[in-house]
Amino acid sequence: MFDRMPLRWRLTLLITSICAVTLIAAFSGYLAVELIKIRQSVGERMESTQRLLVDNATAVLVRDPEAANFPLSSLSSDQTIVAAAIYGGDDRLLTKYIRPGVNEFIPKPRAITLNFSTDQVIIFRPLRHNGQQIGTLYLKAEFGGLERERLLEPLRGMAILFLLSMLFAVLASRFMQRGISDPISKLAAAARRVAVDGDYNVRVDSKAGGETGVLVDAFNSMLTTIQQRDAELVVAKTNAESARERLAEINSTLEEVNRTLEHKVQDRTAELEKMMLTAKDANQAKSSFLAKMSHELRTPMNAIIGYSEILLEDATDTGNQSAADDLNKILGAARHLLGLINDVLDLSKIEAGRMDLFLETFDVGTIVRESITTVAPLVEKKQNRLVLDCPAQVGMMHADTTKLRQVLLNLLSNASKFTSHGLITLSVARGMVGPGECIIIKVTDTGIGMTAEQMSRLFQTFSQADASTTAKFGGTGLGLAISRQFARLMGGDVTATSESGKGSVFTVWIPVQVAPVRATAVPFEIAPMRTTAPFPSTAPIPTAPKVVAKPATTATNHAGARVLIIDDDQNVHTTLNQLLSKEGYVVAGTATSKEARIKAREFRPDVIILDTLVPEVEGWNLLAQFKADPELSSIPVILLTMVDDVKTAGVALGAADYLIKPLDGAKLLPILDKLCAERKETSILVVEDDPPTRLMVCRLVEREGWLAVPAENGRRALDLLKTFTPSVVLLDLLMPEVDGFSVLREMRGNPAWKDIPVVVLTSLDLTGEVRRLLQQQAERVLQKGRYTREELLKEVRDAVREFAGRGLRGSRPPMEVLHPGPVPPIKVSPSA
């Protein structure tokens, strides 16, 4: 009960009860003392009353032992005396007094003298006279009423005092306990609100000091902390919530993307599968076409050759010499044509990956001797001598006889063709090439030989050392390319060394044990079209567009174009520098031919002006050197000469134009302008995400004298296309952001771009269907790793021509989009 009371009440009760106990104790003490005092005074009074009575009664009895009329009635004045009696010497009751209204009886006298009980005193006292008891006095007094009366009087006051004290105690305690209980109550109330309502905004407002104050402050700060924590928690919760929402959002986006991607992948896969099937069919068709063609082409050749031979025999028999001569020519042409057909078919087969090896074990010596027999007439025709150096123990090998024979015949007939009155040596030996044992066959001749430049094109198809050689020496120009491919198919190779005017050495090596490999398509090196030889008027491959309205200001064509002047005459430099600088050209010059090539590589001019009479090396030689340098060969050269007979030599050496000294600015400027315009208009956009490949292709393009504009992805390419018109776009297919397919689509859908030729370079193994689709949109599709540099350049050249052929005019991007400087030059090892 007490435990459940509010603190306020408990404190009040505590203080009040302490107060009450104190007062009661004080009052009780007081009353006890008072009571003792009363009793003493009663005793004293009784003593005096009794003594008086004893004296009086003794005196009466002495006088009259029968004094019955003793005035006991005087006792009535004393309120305390209830009864009194006097007994005679013989204990006979003489007189008695009983207070009126009191029922009392008088006892027999006893020896007891005094009997003092709580509120009454009984006294028996002997009455003596002269030592003799003459009687007994009995007295009975009651103090009860007296005591009550005497005690009651202070008790009343005390009661009032007590009540007043209690009232004061209650009031005082109520006031005093407030300092303790109020803050605690407030704390409790606040705690209840926090506990029940969860309201952490509550603060206990109290100015209490001491421990309570500390408690309140602690409670408040605890609440503040909790509230802060709560707030933080709420913020964190909100953050977590929004993060979760964002996560869910991202997740759903991702799922969406995933789905789309999956669809795309599925679609593409299905597409690719379909295309693969188509491609398989196409491949099958191609090989059956090849087989058929070889039959269809050879059959009529068979008839032509056969009938010619019949007629020739007839003509010889009848002695008709002129008919015989003509028929011999027909036969020769027909045999040449048949050779061409065979070569082309071989090439197609190799290219289509349809060239198979028929391996057998045979005696190398036999094949070698057979070949010599076959080629003998040709050797004799040119009055050459053929020496065979073939040890008997050269032995057997396991290879394709037909192909080995063809290679041998080709090398021997080449040697015969390009040698006259000379020596041809055929040496056969066993040796090691790399890890394997090989048959090494060397054909050495003492013929016309080849220059380094001719050597570099040696194994390319349709390439003989010189265009004129075909006419002079015959042959298809395919033989060496085929020979090399045959040798490579068998795991070997054909190599050549040569010195112009001294002869050539061709070396074939083929493993003794050829592995039966499934033939695959072998890329050919296609000879580049020579753009350098003739003058512009007779150029077979014009790089300039078909004349479209030229811009009115010529300055735009050559602004910033670089011109390198090579002349030992300082006056020429001064004059040209002034003239050309004024026109907006950037001019550099050198006086010596030694410096010229270095300067040309560093300066990368758009046009070179070359004096034919520079010292040390003749201008002609310098021109030839430029044209033989793959890095410089594309730069047009204008010859300066004193005499007007340079045209033929210029044509042969690849000069772009020539001028006769003294210089006429009016003639030079249009030529320069035209040459620069051609170069300026030809820019190639190279879209490729792989940096090394991009750089490689860019360098290749730059070396051709075109401007390469690199783009690292499709998006950049499309952005660049908005700033200029490239002559050709070289396009990779798989790229981040925007891929090649999309670029093609964009380009073909845009009227401004749809006529720009596109050459696709891809590492994708394209199926027939994809290839077909691509070819509808792109000019050419080249497979990475399959094409050679020359092939790529040929495609780009063709595309550039096509671009021009469409009557289009290219442009270069503005300087600000061409952030990187010119492509750094590549070190080119001398071609040998």
Place this chain on the structure above:
Amino acid sequence: MKKILLVEDNEMNRDMLARRLQKRGFDLLLAEDGLIGVKLAQTEKPDLILMDMSLPGMDGWEASRVLKADPATNGIPIIALTAHAMAEDREKALAAGCNEFETKPVDLTSLLAKMGTLLGTTPA
């Protein structure tokens, strides 16, 4: 006079080769497909057969197999003529029972040498 059977579907080739061989003193029997060739070989018993391989109906390989399987004709030497200058065609021809092989367009000198060997005579 040696009797030669020439089985060749292409009229020009047949005519050409026949004329050149006749000029060199051979007696020529001509057939334009494998079936006629086999019949002629069986009835006429030529000394040598020149057999084109790509023939309509019964082809040269099949005809050769038939002739080599027939005891009446299996002694007659056959020279296979084919436009396919491929080792596999030669293998195929030899597998079908042909004794020799000549690539078209025919090099007459080479053919006459082979014929001479098979006929046991020196070339005309």
